[in-house]
Amino acid sequence: MYNYYLNNNLYRSNSDFYRNDMPKLFSPEVGYDNGNMFSNLYDPYKNYKPENLKPKNDRERLLLDLSRASFAAHELKLYLDLNPNDNSMLTLFNDYRNKMNELTNEYESKYGVLNSNSNNLNQTPFNWEEGIWPWEAKFNV
Amino acid sequence: MFSYKKRLQYPINIKKKDLRLAKYLVTQYGGSNGELAAALRYLNQRYTMPDNRGKALLTDIGTEELSHIEMISTMIYQLMKGATLDELKEAGLDTHYAEHNKALFPTDANGVPFSVAYFATTGDPLADISEDMAAEQKARAVYENLIDLTDDPDVIGPLLWLRQREIVHFNRFKELFEYYEKMLKNGKLKNNNNMNNMDNSIIEGFMMNNNFMNNM
Numbered sequence: 001m002y003n004y005y006l007n008n009n010l011y012r013s014n015s016d017f018y019r020n021d022m023p024k025l026f027s028p029e030v031g032y033d034n035g036n037m038f039s040n041l042y043d044p045y046k047n048y049k050p051e052n053l054k055p056k057n058d059r060e061r062l063l064l065d066l067s068r069a070s071f072a073a074h075e076l077k078l079y080l081d082l083n084p085n086d087n088s089m090l091t092l093f094n095d096y097r098n099k100m101n102e103l104t105n106e107y108e109s110k111y112g113v114l115n116s117n118s119n120n121l122n123q124t125p126f127n128w129e130e131g132i133w134p135w136e137a138k139f140n141v
Numbered sequence: 142m143f144s145y146k147k148r149l150q151y152p153i154n155i156k157k158k159d160l161r162l163a164k165y166l167v168t169q170y171g172g173s174n175g176e177l178a179a180a181l182r183y184l185n186q187r188y189t190m191p192d193n194r195g196k197a198l199l200t201d202i203g204t205e206e207l208s209h210i211e212m213i214s215t216m217i218y219q220l221m222k223g224a225t226l227d228e229l230k231e232a233g234l235d236t237h238y239a240e241h242n243k244a245l246f247p248t249d250a251n252g253v254p255f256s257v258a259y260f261a262t263t264g265d266p267l268a269d270i271s272e273d274m275a276a277e278q279k280a281r282a283v284y285e286n287l288i289d290l291t292d293d294p295d296v297i298g299p300l301l302w303l304r305q306r307e308i309v310h311f312n313r314f315k316e317l318f319e320y321y322e323k324m325l326k327n328g329k330l331k332n333n334n335n336m337n338n339m340d341n342s343i344i345e346g347f348m349m350n351n352n353f354m355n356n357m
Contacts, residue, residue: 035151035305043308045285050305051298053152063148071150074205075309081197082316116145133147135215137222140152 023079023089028072028096032064037075053141059111060141066103066114072096143204150208151302155219155295160232162291163220164250169287169303170213171247171255174279180206182260182276186269191321191330195266198317199273202310209303214245216299267325270318277311 024039031037033050044050055061073096076089083089108120112131121128132139169175183203190196221234221243229238236252247255260276263269284304288297324330 032151035302036309038309041309041312042305045288045301045304048288048297048301050301051294063152067148067151074201078198078201078309078313081201082194082313082320084194112147114147116147128147131147134149135153135211135218137154137156137219140149140154 025092028068031075032068032071037072038079055141059107062103062107062111064141066100066107069096069100069103073100143207149212149215150205151212151299153212153215153219153295153299155216155293157293157295158223158228159220159291159293159296160224160228160234162293162296163217164232164234164237165287165290166213166217166220166296167248168250169280169283170210170217170245172249172283173259174276174283175247175249175255175259176206176209176213176280177247177255178259179203179276179280180210181257182262183273185260185262186273189262189264189266189269191266191324194320195270195317198313202313205306205310209306212299212303216296217245220296266321266330267318270314270321273314274311274318277307277314281307281311 022040025031026034026037026039026042028037033053034042035050036042053064055064073093076093076096080086080089080093104114105120108114108118113120113127116128123130134140171177180203183199183206187196187199187203190199224232224234224243226235226238229235237246237248240246249255261269261272281304284300284307288300288304291297291300321330
């Protein structure tokens with residue numbers, strides 16, 4: 001049924017055009033820190049500022065970068081669920097998704113497998129169970 | 142199906158043990174407004190959404206809530222790590238120790254075990270999505286209460302982040318609610334529990350109607 005939604009002419013539907021809450025996006029870096037990619041939806045609590053994540057080494061930097069790309073793609077996915085005609089958002093979604101996949105592959109080849117269906121699951125002892133599990137503090141940035 | 146990624150959606154690295162805080166935070170795991178209730182609510186409601194927009198959104202947000210369960214669980218685990226029996230007694234977690242030792246268990250802040258009675262499925266999309274909007278607002282309010290109860294930046298950071306997710310999800314559910322509400326007003330969505338009136342053929346017919354874009 002999604003055939004009816006397809007819009008290949010790069011114009012927005014009337015409903016989108018007249019909306020006054022047009023989405024405005026943060027960068028993936030700022031959006032990830034904020035927990036919200038959409039500046040028009042961002043709503044801080046009291047005077048609290050979001051945590052400023054600072055990676056201390058290459059592993060943490062890669063983990064942070066792939067988490068940012070993954071989060072940005074996820075946020076755009078939720079938006080696209082409700083706005084399936086938005087071609088520019090779809091392009092951006094795929095940019096972030098590709099970046100996440102590239103960074104994930106780089107991280108896995110250097111520091112250990114993240115995805116349960118990874119191509120890098122090819123070592124004995126079985127490398128799925130190797131490394132630090134994510135709920136241990138030292139895994140995280 | 143679901144597939145595990147061996148990382149958190151947002152990093153948790155708590156350096157300071159704090160058992161009182163662990164006792165409060167557990168409510169966002171197993172309390173009435175917590176992440177477990179959220180995940181089960183959306184992942185149960187998604188089957189009877191009237192079209193693919195609702196099915197997609199409830200699947201994707203329900204899946205994200207599973208990652209939030211993991212974040213909250215990680216926070217509780219790290220806050221309790223290395224606690225002595227005396228410290229547990231002092232924080233009122235001796236009752237938790239009696240049944241669970243230091244294992245995770247979904248309860249609210251008073252130790253009441255999780256219950257599926259915390260959420261509803263009615264088969265009515267507007268009723269279900271209104272509940273989802275309310276759930277996101279209540280979870281946001283509870284995150285604010287929890288932020289008020291601590292001054293540890295390692296805890297406040299992830300709590301602020303999770304609070305912001307509630308705001309995004311609330312807005313997405315609101316958009317879905319308004320979309321279905323308009324369809325209902327236009328007589329294009331039958332608001333009852335009869336599945337025959339809610340299958341995709343009705344929506345498809347609606348989408349082909351020339352008035353669709355003007356009505357929206």
